[in-house]
Amino acid sequence: GDSVTQTEGQVALSEEDFLTIHCNYSASGYPALFWYVQYPGEGPQFLFRASRDKEKGSSRGFEATYDKGTTSFHLRKASVQESDSAVYYCALGDRGMGYKLTFGTGTSLLVDP
Amino acid sequence: NAGVIQTPRHKVTGKGQEATLWCEPISGHSAVFWYRQTIVQGLEFLTYFRNQAPIDDSGMPKERFSAQMPNQSHSTLKIQSTQPQDSAVYLCASSPAGANTGQLYFGEGSKLTVL
Numbered sequence: 600g601d602s603v604t605q606t607e608g609q610v611a612l613s614e615e616d617f618l619t620i621h622c623n624y625s626a627s628g629y630p631a632l633f634w635y636v637q638y639p640g641e642g643p644q645f646l647f648r649a650s651r652d653k654e655k656g657s658s659r660g661f662e663a664t665y666d667k668g669t670t671s672f673h674l675r676k677a678s679v680q681e682s683d684s685a686v687y688y689c690a691l692g693d694r695g696m697g698y699k700l701t702f703g704t705g706t707s708l709l710v711d712p
Numbered sequence: 713n714a715g716v717i718q719t720p721r722h723k724v725t726g727k728g729q730e731a732t733l734w735c736e737p738i739s740g741h742s743a744v745f746w747y748r749q750t751i752v753q754g755l756e757f758l759t760y761f762r763n764q765a766p767i768d769d770s771g772m773p774k775e776r777f778s779a780q781m782p783n784q785s786h787s788t789l790k791i792q793s794t795q796p797q798d799s800a801v802y803l804c805a806s807s808p809a810g811a812n813t814g815q816l817y818f819g820e821g822s823k824l825t826v827l
Binding site for chain 1: 745818
């Protein structure tokens with residue numbers, strides 16, 4: 600079945616550091632790719648999506664580019680802030696099933712002020 | 713606009729009891745999803761409705777779990793004979809009609825604890 604791998608379970612940074620969270624996927628079809636963010640006590644929130652090869656998604660200073668060749672959708676931000684501390688989930692969506700999402704295991708980001 | 717509303721926010725049951733979780737999707741959204749979140753398994757898809765019809769329940773445990781959507785304004789997830797391994801946060805999400813974005817709007821979740 601389809602799957603998403605996030606290699607970093609936790610990332611600790613200082614404010615203004617550069618962030619990379621790695622996401623690789625495995626899918627039989629041509630999925631749409633997503634990043635969601637979850638704050639404590641809340642449900643995941645949509646961050647952005649990309650639906651085709653080489654498309655870049657972005658929001659709130661975060662960005663990721665769909666790379667079909669390397670099956671990746673890595674999340675990057677040039678300068679993180681303390682308020683970015685949260686859990687980030689990469690997901691793929693099956694277009695044929697109304698975008699039923701398959702999530703990665705999540706990466707907990709902690710940013711020290 | 714109100715977001716997805718889930719009740720109760722917290723529920724504690726004894727082993728073997730029944731638990732019913734409620735979800736009110738965002739008005740006008742035609743797709744409703746249920747996910748389960750645990751530390752060990754992460755976010756797991758359970759089931760999905762579109763226009764109140766069940767579309768995919770491939771993630772639902774075959775025994776004890778059932779979901780319904782009797783009208784467009786609410787969905788329920790029922791767990792019979794709850795077991796400690798059912799302890800989790802159950803998340804409901806909705807998505808707009810005909811949308812091709814795949815953007816899900818999640819509720820805050822119902823935390824189920826089975827003693």
